[in-house]
Amino acid sequence: MAVNTLEVRSLTKVIGKKKIVDDVSFSVKKGEIFGLLGPNGAGKTTIIRMIVSLIKRTAGEVTVNGNNLDGQFKKTMSEIGAIVENPEFYKYMSGYKNLKHYANMAIKEVSDERIMEVARLVKLEDAIYQKVKTYSLGMRQRLGVAQALLHNPSLLILDEPTNGLDPQGIREFRDYLHALAHEGISVLVSSHLLAEMQLMCDRFAIIEKGKLIHISSMKETMEEDEKMEVIFEVSSSLKAVDVLKGQLSNTDVKVLSEDQFSVNVEKATISTINKLLISKGIDVYGIRTVTVSLEDRFLEITNKEVKEHGGVMQ
Template sequence: MSQNALEVKNLTKKIKSKKIVDSVSFSVEKGEIFGLLGPNGAGKTTIIRMIVSLINRTDGEVVINGHHLDQSFAEAMSSLGAIVENPEFYKYMSGYKNLQHYARMAKMKISEERLQEVIKLVALESAIHQKVKTYSLGMRQRLGVAQALLHNPAILILDEPTNGLDPQGIKEFRQYLHDLTTQGISVLVSSHLLAEMQLMCHRFAIIEQGKLIHISTMDETVEEDNEEKREVGFEVDKPEQAISILRNSDIPYEFIQQQHSTLTLKLTKSSIPLINKWLVENEIGVFAITVRKSTLEDRFLEITSPQGGKQQL
């Protein structure tokens, strides 16, 4: 059996003469959360809709848990769970009754034991017998995940799953997804919330104008090399005098700003102790040194918009 829960090979979608998605290839490993990032209109949702067979592919292959979509459609789809749009339920029925309804429609038999298992997995035990109309948006999202997990898929695909959730709901939802990966389930998620994707995903791909332009682990993206410049704040007792003293040093740095008693400089990691030593030796008291770490947003804007990140997410 494949080590990947999902493999996408040269996925292409053409409408008339325009390529909406252009030869996109990536894989999702078992037990990982993989993110699809990109500006609005980049093609993320089109990619997802092709994977789950809501729209036809112009070209390319989709392999789900070792099953080719074109050769073993039923087996491939049985390994897949998805929420492509906001999950819809019968609001006058309880969450439990809704899950029972979907379980009866499934091609495979869903046991009561499995029902209880997914309810516990998404932490809805206390509310599962309440009517769905009483549920918050976050609870409905979790019920949607429970429905998608009923048939025990290898991979869960989510398109903008945290839309409309408040910060607490987003945090809880992220934790549920991480809990799923401990059960061996993989997750493919598309979102424009970069800070949230940084906390959520193990790996990610950036899609721009239908093309895959970058793919890496989250650690590789936000980790900085020792000689890569970063912004560092030095809180000092005599900021104006410190600026004058730094001008006389031969340590390479770029002055960014002074805000109250903090000087922000752009310099390499190896230069931080040298700046600190120079200030102290010149009788400048240094109270704190703060390194601003690169974020996924920084990297995203560097990759997609070399002119300074003017694209609209």
């Protein structure tokens, strides 16, 4: 039994003399949402197009549930559902009739019960008999996912799926992707919207100029630093900083305003600072930690890559 739903090994795409994708390898576990992150033009869509055989690979292998795409093409593709561009439907037909149309073209037999099952899964059961022209963009995106799930694939692949969605639509989309993952479906999703991917993905890879430069779990990346930035609200920030510099000489501290200062410390040191300030007659009105975003981590990782390998990011 395959440990990973998707295995991508040494995926490479060369056009002319230019490497669009350069020796990219990663895997997606069962029931996992895996993100491909990177700026527009980094190679994310090219990777996805090669995985689903919309374009030819120059080199590399794609395996789904242990089946190699080259040796078992039909069997492997039957395990994949994908939306690579905005899903297109017959707007004058209902959502149900559109799904029925695609079901009739599927390699596997798709029953009417399966159509209604996926409609419920993407929360369109109440609108499934309405014409698609009445659907919002978010509803059409969900109908696209329903179409991709009709043949009961193990792997769902989505390229920039939240483009054009409003905040409510993005949140709904994220929630039902989590529901799909909970059902055991693996999801590979690409995006340049870092804040959204932070909330959506279990693990992620960063693609920069066609190369995979970083891969890790979202939790590990967000908790990478031992120290955190903490902001104290006090009766006098100048007095507080003087105290800290005298008592904790190696502490990185900075005055923000008359009544606020920031300090970079380990979690255990926060209570020590609080007790110290109070003992010196300085009132402490508030303490809050500054949350590091995926955008911050992304910039750290990509800037580190530039420094280590030279050159300037384009």
